[in-house]
Amino acid sequence: MNFDTNAVRGKSKPDPTTGAIIPPIYQTATYVLEEVGKDKGFDYTRSSNPTRQDLEEHLAAIEGGKYAIAFSSGMASADSCMKLLSKGDHVVCCDDVYGGTARLFNKLMTNYGVEFTYVDSQDADNVEGAIRPNTKMLWIETPTNPLLKVTDLEAVGNIAKSHELLYVVDTTFATPVFLRPLEYGADIVLHSLTKYLSGHNQLIGGALITNRRDLFEELKYIQKSVGAVPSPFDCWLTIIGLKTLHLRMSRHWENAEKIAEYLEGHPKVSRVIYPGLESHPMHEVAKSQMSGFSGMISFELNGGLEAGKKLMNSVELCMLAESLGAVETMITHPATMTHAEVPREERLARGFEDGLVRLSVGIEDVGDLISDLDAAFEKV
Numbered sequence: 001m002n003f004d005t006n007a008v009r010g011k012s013k014p015d016p017t018t019g020a021i022i023p024p025i026y027q028t029a030t031y032v033l034e035e036v037g038k039d040k041g042f043d044y045t046r047s048s049n050p051t052r053q054d055l056e057e058h059l060a061a062i063e064g065g066k067y068a069i070a071f072s073s074g075m076a077s078a079d080s081c082m083k084l085l086s087k088g089d090h091v092v093c094c095d096d097v098y099g100g101t102a103r104l105f106n107k108l109m110t111n112y113g114v115e116f117t118y119v120d121s122q123d124a125d126n127v128e129g130a131i132r133p134n135t136k137m138l139w140i141e142t143p144t145n146p147l148l149k150v151t152d153l154e155a156v157g158n159i160a161k162s163h164e165l166l167y168v169v170d171t172t173f174a175t176p177v178f179l180r181p182l183e184y185g186a187d188i189v190l191h192s193l194t195k196y197l198s199g200h201n202q203l204i205g206g207a208l209i210t211n212r213r214d215l216f217e218e219l220k221y222i223q224k225s226v227g228a229v230p231s232p233f234d235c236w237l238t239i240i241g242l243k244t245l246h247l248r249m250s251r252h253w254e255n256a257e258k259i260a261e262y263l264e265g266h267p268k269v270s271r272v273i274y275p276g277l278e279s280h281p282m283h284e285v286a287k288s289q290m291s292g293f294s295g296m297i298s299f300e301l302n303g304g305l306e307a308g309k310k311l312m313n314s315v316e317l318c319m320l321a322e323s324l325g326a327v328e329t330m331i332t333h334p335a336t337m338t339h340a341e342v343p344r345e346e347r348l349a350r351g352f353e354d355g356l357v358r359l360s361v362g363i364e365d366v367g368d369l370i371s372d373l374d375a376a377f378e379k380v
């Protein structure tokens with residue numbers, strides 16, 4: 001099936017007992033066995049649940065993967081990947097990774113003896129140069145949060161292959177509508193389902209997708225052992241969200257492109273970062289591996305932090321909030337919100353300034369969004 005059909009239909013069939021067109025919410029903790037040793041494929045919801053299974057099959061179908069495993073958050077998905085590692089293992093990670101991922105790696109995983117090296121993966125040679133004898137995993141986010149850095153997934157995929165490393169790619173910002181890393185050699189794709197995939201600011205969730213049976217079995221075992229599973233209701237809400245993913249993403253992209261151009265032409269804006277702009281240093285790579293540029297934009301104002309704060313405090317339609325990827329437009333100050341725990345010197349060293357503003361462009365009328373930004377810029 002083509003992508004749009006998979007997005008709408010997933011793998012679900014009408015409910016066999018009632019014909020319900022939408023899969024039921026199997027809100028149950030356990031299942032009655034037919035007799036000792038004989039269940040109907042489900043024994044306890046931490047291990048498996050029909051609504052969750054429906055979501056997992058749907059996610060695998062849209063990502064073009066064989067297996068998906070759903071978790072209670074994007075971070076629970078990342079944590080499960082970490083559990084594939086052992087004490088003494090080393091990970092090469094892109095430097096501009098989501099603040100929560102950096103916190104998990106630097107503040108928690110280092111306590112378990114896992115080591116991390118951060119590199120600017122926009123140059124694939126930096127990734128290869130950081131590989132050590134104990135390196136086990138490459139961790140790439142593309143586009144990154146919040147600097148929208150873009151990694152050449154095929155180039156890094158070749159490095160992962162030649163060094164026999166696990167290759168994990170977080171494409172929460174791109175979604176499988178625009179980028180499918182399994183096609184470029186990724187072993188595991190990570191999504192925060194909280195964002196575009198569920199799409200309506202209604203839940204927290206995460207998922208891992210893989211083509212490898214061995215990894216699927218290991219991750220399924222971790223899921224069952226740790227129990228960071230999404231509720232059946234959240235799975236159901238995500239399924240409903242997925243059905244319009246392709247439509248929402250084209251509008252996010254269309255709106256974002258217009259706003260990025262508007263910002264680039266604004267006299268009070270000093271820098272706009274959007275992979276769809278020719279001024280983005282990795283625009284050509286983005287263009288070749290993505291079929292669209294999604295809805296995230298970061299920018300800085302001439303007056304730095306103070307001007308940025310004034311703008312964020314003055315918008316009315318755009319909402320000052322800590323998330324992204326929903327139908328509502330959200331504006332975020334990464335330095336004090338999503339990436340508050342990243343040390344300032346580290347941020348500045350990679351060009352992540354105090355005044356950076358991140359915009360998650362929603363699917364409202366773009367003229368209304370630009371009028372809102374215009375009115376806010378007047379107050380800066």
Ligand SMILES: Cc1ncc(COP(=O)(O)O)c(C=O)c1O
Nearest residue numbers: 073074075098145172192194205
């Ligand atoms: C790129 C990226 N990956 C992972 C996560 C974590 O997802 P969650 O908030 O669902 O745990 C986020 C959250 O913002 C993110 O931006």
